[in-house]
Amino acid sequence: MKHSRHFSVIALVAGLGLALSTPAVLAAPQNAAPTGDHSSSAGEAVSDAWITTKVKTDLATTKGIESTKVSVTTVDGVVTLTGVLPTELAVKKAIAVTRSIKGVKGVDASGLKSGD
Numbered sequence: 131m132k133h134s135r136h137f138s139v140i141a142l143v144a145g146l147g148l149a150l151s152t153p154a155v156l157a158a159p160q161n162a163a164p165t166g167d168h169s170s171s172a173g174e175a176v177s178d179a180w181i182t183t184k185v186k187t188d189l190a191t192t193k194g195i196e197s198t199k200v201s202v203t204t205v206d207g208v209v210t211l212t213g214v215l216p217t218e219l220a221v222k223k224a225i226a227v228t229r230s231i232k233g234v235k236g237v238d239a240s241g242l243k244s245g246d
Contacts (some may be wrong), residue, residue, distance in 0.1 A: 177207065177233055178204040178205060178206070178207065179204075180233070181204045181207065181209060181231060181233050181234060182202050182203065182204045184232075185202045185204070185211075185227070185228050185231055185234075186202050188227050188228075188230075188231065189202070189224055189227055189228075192223060192224075194217075194219065194220050194223055195215065195220050195223055195227070196215060196216065199213045199214055199215055200212070200213040200215065200224060200242065201213050202228075204234075206235070207236070208234075208236040208237070209228050209231075209236070209237050209238070210237075210238045210239075211225070211228060211237065211238070211239045211241065211242040212241030213241070213242055213243075214242075214243050214244070215243070215244055216244065216245045216246075217244055217245070217246055218244040218246050220244065221243070221244045224242060225237055225239050225242070
């Protein structure tokens with residue numbers, strides 16, 4: 131009985147030590163050479179996601195634009211706006227707001243129409 135209790139304590143301590151050291155091992159820098167340059171595509175994906183979020187946020191806070199009526203997608207910095215807004219002025223505002231955002235390379239608003 132005494133040996134099994136010691137074994138349980140040793141197993142617990144070893145497990146705890148392993149659990150506490152694992153994050154440090156995982157966070158340690160790797161010296162292996164990269165197998166390919168994926169930074170460009172990863173950077174673009176993050177930038178595209180950021181641009182899409184920024185466009186949606188800015189449209190939501192712009193007076194006269196019903197942002198829930200506009201779909202926003204971004205590919206390689208080109209933002210596509212689709213949907214129907216109540217007026218031509220709202221469409222023009224949406225395009226202007228989108229163009230003003232850092233990182234936007236172009237705006238395709240051919241699918242954004244007005245209800246006028």
